[in-house]
Amino acid sequence: MIGGKVMLEIKNIHKSFGKNEILKGVDLQIDRGDVVVILGPSGSGKTTLLRCINFLERADQGQAIFGDIHVNLKSATKKQIHQIRQRIAFVFQNYNLFTNKTVLENVTEGLIIGRKVPKADANELGQQALAKVGLADKLNSYPSELSGGQQQRVGIARAIALNPDIILFDEPTSALDPELVGEVLTVMKNIAKEGTTMLVVTHEMSFAKDVANRVIFMDGGVIVEENSPKEIFSRPKEERTQHFLRRVIPEDFIYNI
């Protein structure tokens, strides 16, 4: 665990795919206990930003400060990447549960193999994490036997079992049927209440409004505006933010405290 207040600091991150520049110099600071939601139109670079932080994509330029680890995002060594991944957990849009493993094995795999936790302890931690997401009765099921909402809850349990410093959520409800979104958001709200540091890319405005303490609006590979949810939803300063919010928020969505 990191001692200070700042969990993660990203400086001047750039990333292109071919000639297409997706991230054009993004700075980001996340403090302990923060729940930061990133909003923005598709193609704005939200997901790429998340993937670069966890080295699922290699940034072209940029620095990351992660407690005592200072890395260049472009030239980080395998060892540094491994260290950082030990502290960050990732929840994927398409769940990406290990299809050949049971629910419990999915959650304990990273503990036993990645972190060398003894198997009995890992099973204990795994069961606790699954109980938190309401799936204590599915330990021995395979992912293919679960609904999308249940699979994503396993994905979240897999992340929290690792006891990471921060969890990155990449559009965790976008692949779900509308009636299954609620159960996943409820779980996310609960772990946010426990003080988990979270960086969430989502289109769920209600989650941003109710749970986030900070909202970042991204467009065209840069952060356009960053503020408390109250400010950003009721008094967006930038024209691009206003335009985006008008499009995605229904007329009757009223921000009230």
Add this chain to the structure above:
Amino acid sequence: MSVGLDVPFLVKTFFVALSGVPIALLITIVSLLIALPLGFLLALSRINRIPVISQLARVYVSFVRGTPVIVQIFIIFTSVPLLLAPIFEKYHVKTSIYDINPIWYAFIVFSLNTTAILIEVFRSAISTVSKGQLEAAYSVGLNNVQAFRRILIPQILVVALPNICTATVNLIKATSLGYALSLREITLKAQVAANVGYNFIEAYIDIFLVYLILCSLVETLFKLYEKRLRKYKAAAA
């Protein structure tokens, strides 16, 4: 000359043919042990478009697939001594090149051949496993080797297994061409026995039966193994 089968000879020769099974199996197992990892790695090089290796693998596959095994045997059998002769001379190896046990040639030909087939088998199997599985493995702190061993390979194997089974059965049958190398395997042994009294029909029936039994057994073993591996898929069905 009496019409009909010489049944005592048929029975006796069946066991002669059967005594060729260890050689056939040895060639099969050695070839698979070489071809499985090599085919897998080359398939990965094709999918990840590793320069040079990927192109070589592609050319290699088309060469092997586009030529009969018997011709490959003749080419290896005639060219390897030519390549080895200067090396043997240089390092003063006493053994005569022509005393090399022909089974070494069989190992070479069938390994090369099976590798080419398995490259294609693995290439299609690997592409069925989503990239997200690897990313998820990285995200929970697994390294490359752990991710492949624990997450990807088990999933790839399930998809590849029916085709690996076909390749294995084809390989067992192809070892019958070892008679061209004077290998004392199933076909040659039975034929030699038949030469004495010209009982070729009996000998061929025996050969036929031995391969049939052997291949059926191997197929059954593969089916059982597949059933075990598929456990996680069967759950959904």
